[in-house]
Amino acid sequence: MQIKSNFSLLAFNTFGLDVQASYFVEYNSVADLQTVLQSDIVKSNQMLHIGGGSNLLFMSDYKGVVLHSCIQTIKKVNETDAAVLLEVGAGVEWDNFVAYCVLHGWGGAENLSLIPGEVGASAVQNIGAYGVEVQDLIVEVKAVDVHSGELTVFQVDTCKYGYRDSIFKNELKGKYIITSVVFKLDKTPVYKLNYQHLEEEVLKCGMVNLQNIRQTIIAIRESKLPNPKVLGNAGSFFMNPVIPKMQFISLQNMYPNIPHYYVSEFDEKLPAAWLIDQCGWKGKQIGNAGVHNIQALVLVNNGGATGAEIASLAKQIQTSVKDKFGIELQAEVNFI
Ligand code: EPU
Numbered sequence: 001m002q003i004k005s006n007f008s009l010l011a012f013n014t015f016g017l018d019v020q021a022s023y024f025v026e027y028n029s030v031a032d033l034q035t036v037l038q039s040d041i042v043k044s045n046q047m048l049h050i051g052g053g054s055n056l057l058f059m060s061d062y063k064g065v066v067l068h069s070c071i072q073t074i075k076k077v078n079e080t081d082a083a084v085l086l087e088v089g090a091g092v093e094w095d096n097f098v099a100y101c102v103l104h105g106w107g108g109a110e111n112l113s114l115i116p117g118e119v120g121a122s123a124v125q126n127i128g129a130y131g132v133e134v135q136d137l138i139v140e141v142k143a144v145d146v147h148s149g150e151l152t153v154f155q156v157d158t159c160k161y162g163y164r165d166s167i168f169k170n171e172l173k174g175k176y177i178i179t180s181v182v183f184k185l186d187k188t189p190v191y192k193l194n195y196q197h198l199e200e201e202v203l204k205c206g207m208v209n210l211q212n213i214r215q216t217i218i219a220i221r222e223s224k225l226p227n228p229k230v231l232g233n234a235g236s237f238f239m240n241p242v243i244p245k246m247q248f249i250s251l252q253n254m255y256p257n258i259p260h261y262y263v264s265e266f267d268e269k270l271p272a273a274w275l276i277d278q279c280g281w282k283g284k285q286i287g288n289a290g291v292h293n294i295q296a297l298v299l300v301n302n303g304g305a306t307g308a309e310i311a312s313l314a315k316q317i318q319t320s321v322k323d324k325f326g327i328e329l330q331a332e333v334n335f336i
Contacts (some may be wrong), residue, residue, distance in 0.1 A: 001027050001036050009066065013053035014116060015301050015310065016232030021048075021066035028070045030142075030179050034149040041065055047146075048336060049177050051121030052093065055234055058336050059307040069120055071179055074100060085139060087182045090120025094127070102210045107189020108137045110210050113217040116228060116235065120178040124168040126161050130217060131195040135161035137183045143168075143176035152176065163269075164239055164332055224295045232301030233292065237314060238272040238329040251325060272321075272329055273297035279320040289313040311335065 007024035010016065023041055027033045036042060046064035050056065071089035074097065078085040084106055088097055094117050098109045111132040115122070122134045123141050138161075141154045160167040168176065191208055193199035198213075201220065205212040226233050240261075243251075248268040252258055255278075261269040276282070276296040283293035288305035291313070292298040299310055299317075318329050 001025060001032050003039075003041060007066070009050075009053070009058065009062070012050055012066075012068065013056050013058060014228035014232060014234055015057060015305075015307070016228070017058050017301070017305070017307055019058040019061050019307070021062045021064070023065040024068070025065060026068045026070050030071070030144060030151055033067075033069075033144055033177060033179060036067065037144070037146060037149050042067075047174075051090070051118035051124075052116055054116035054228065055121065055125060055333055056336055057234065057307050057310055057333050059311060062336065067177070069118070069177075069179065073180075077182060082188065083184050083186055085182055085184055087142075087180050088119045089180050090118060090178045092119045093117075094119055094122050098214065101185050102214045105189070105210060106185035106187060107191070107210055108132075108185045109183070110189075110213045111192055111195075111217060113214045114221045119181055123159070123178055123181045124166055126164055126166050128164065129221075130198055131192045133161070133163075135159070135166075137185065139182045139184050141168075141178055142180045142182070143178045146175055146177060151179070163242070225298060226292055226294075226300060231292075232305070233298050234333045236272070236297045236332050237299045238276075238297060238317075239332045240269050240272050241275075241327050241329060242267050242269045243327060244268075247326070270327070271297075275321045275325055275327060275329070276317055279317070279324055281317055281320070286313050286316070291317070307335075 004024045007021050010018045049067045069091035071091045073089045075087045077087045101109045111130040127134050138156045202216045273296045281291045282296040287309045289309040
């Protein structure tokens with residue numbers, strides 16, 4: 001365990017905000033984490049656990065302890081003719097795990113290629129893309145109780161997974177720290193290519209296989225989403241809103257081309273990107289914060305922006321979407 005004081009979080013938030021944590025602690029194992037949780041520094045300060053910082057917006061310096069996992073093991077815990085079960089440390093970079101699965105010919109994670117962040121956070125956020133959510137692969141989540149230090153195993157059906165949502169963002173927020181996640185991967189992959197024109201795009205690489213799906217998704221993401229190392233951002237800033245069918249029908253009467261996704265007979269999901277784009281925000285800049293010029297759902301730090309500037313831009317976008325469409329966008333990004 002290492003404790004650092006007045007630590008810059010620049011490398012730990014993809015918006016590229018130069019904020020400081022009073023203390024920053026990294027640990028390498030469950031036992032190490034249990035020791036950290038007993039330390040005076042943790043007991044006498046507020047605490048924030050971060051992953052890759054790809055979903056965080058720091059409004060100011062963090063007056064407390066920031067924890068980060070360096071548990072980076074990948075262990076095969078079971079194997080049958082059909083599947084492998086892998087226990088993956090919370091500190092493993094998500095996309096390295098996807099690459100590892102694809103390399104071994106194990107299917108399930110390939111559609112989630114190039115999503116930034118780490119494995120622990122993937123299970124909090126229920127990351128998703130191209131028709132797959134991480135909950136589809138999760139068997140169990142292992143986490144340490146912040147107060148008792150006890151290691152608990154959560155079966156996937158107790159994690160209350162929903163769209164970018166889980167028990168760890170709600171009832172158990174701040175109460176547990178995820179240390180590893182057990183995933184089930186298929187030895188005979190079942191390809192999921194229904195999202196928009198994904199299959200067509202994959203076929204341009206030749207045959208449908210895990211490598212080509214990964215390549216295609218990486219290419220799509222790179223063409224639409226700015227690289228946070230070049231232009232600070234946190235991926236989709238808002239969630240795609242789910243609205244009642246009646247409200248959707250009246251919007252569709254006004255905007256016949258409105259894109260939408262079926263949720264249930266009662267609800268429809270709308271792309272926030274489209275709503276924001278229709279309000280004329282794409283490519284706009286206010287101060288040092290801006291709306292990406294290719295994907296309107298991504299807010300960017302054009303250099304030197306503060307968290308407050310980005311938050312103020314987000315607020316203005318929410319207001320205009322509310323005024324034009326009567327829909328309240330909710331942030332996917334966490335404000336700290
Ligand atoms: N669109 C616009 N203007 C834009 C961008 C998109 O009108 O500037 C329209 C597109 O034409 C399309 C619709 O909006 O009809 C949806 O766009 P896209 O397919 O790019 O997906 P999205 O809804 O913006 C979601 C996830 C992404 C995920 C992609 C692919 C959310 C909030 N976002 O984006 O997740 O990668 O689908 O599955 O659910 C993330 O969570 O950080 C993230 C990037």
